Amino acid sequence: MEITPLGDSALIIRVRESFADAPHETLGAVLKMQRVLENAGFPGVTEITPAYTTIALFFEPARVVAAGAKVEEVFDWLANKIRKVISDADKIRDEEIETRLIEIPVCYEHEFAFDLGLVAQHAGRTAQEVVDLHSAAEYRVSCLGFTPAFPFLASAASRQRLDCSPESRPRSARRWFLHRRSTL
Numbered sequence: 001m002e003i004t005p006l007g008d009s010a011l012i013i014r015v016r017e018s019f020a021d022a023p024h025e026t027l028g029a030v031l032k033m034q035r036v037l038e039n040a041g042f043p044g045v046t047e048i049t050p051a052y053t054t055i056a057l058f059f060e061p062a063r064v065v066a067a068g069a070k071v072e073e074v075f076d077w078l079a080n081k082i083r084k085v086i087s088d089a090d091k092i093r094d095e096e097i098e099t100r101l102i103e104i105p106v107c108y109e110h111e112f113a114f115d116l117g118l119v120a121q122h123a124g125r126t127a128q129e130v131v132d133l134h135s136a137a138e139y140r141v142s143c144l145g146f147t148p149a150f151p152f153l154a155s156a157a158s159r160q161r162l163d164c165s166p167e168s169r170p171r172s173a174r175r176w177f178l179h180r181r182s183t184l
Contacts, residue, residue, distance in 0.1 A: 001013060002014040003079045003082060006056060008061060009060065009061055010056055010057060011056070011075060011078065011079065012054050013055045013056075014053060015029050015030045015033050016030070019052040019142070023142060024140065024154065026053060027154065030050045030052070030055060033055055034048055034050045034055055036085055037055065037057060037082065037085070040081070040082075040085045042082075043067035044060045044061070044062075044064035044078075045058070046059060050143070052142060052143060057078070057082070059074075059078065061074050064078060099140075106134070106135060108127075139153035140153065142154040
């Protein structure tokens, strides 16, 4: 597990190298490690923030020094404390990590899903098959975006990836996307 500084009052803990090859398992490992770090109660820690494959641990250097770290060794002191508790991650079972199910309404009408036909064509399926696959899957929030209340979702069942970049869309959809992005 790699631990690197992030400025002078935070560090990044890399839990996994990749998210794409096993999103469900990677998210589980990151959340498990977050729980271990929260339970450790390190002095001076102000926030522990999970991401796809890493955890950011923010701290107040003065409080870490007051707890016993030398001024020039704050990062190493905290990194050593983290390494000592990492072994506890195996003691937390997946079912101990509290989650909740939230149902998100989705509208597949053309006004809101204008590229549904293109997605279906690209996937070699009918529009109804795409709707059925999309609405039957269970998703996990893998992280929150910069826009408030904008979750990035991952599905363990999702095996077929589609290029959703603006460049892959037809000209009219690309123009709508770029306009929409610039007005947000």
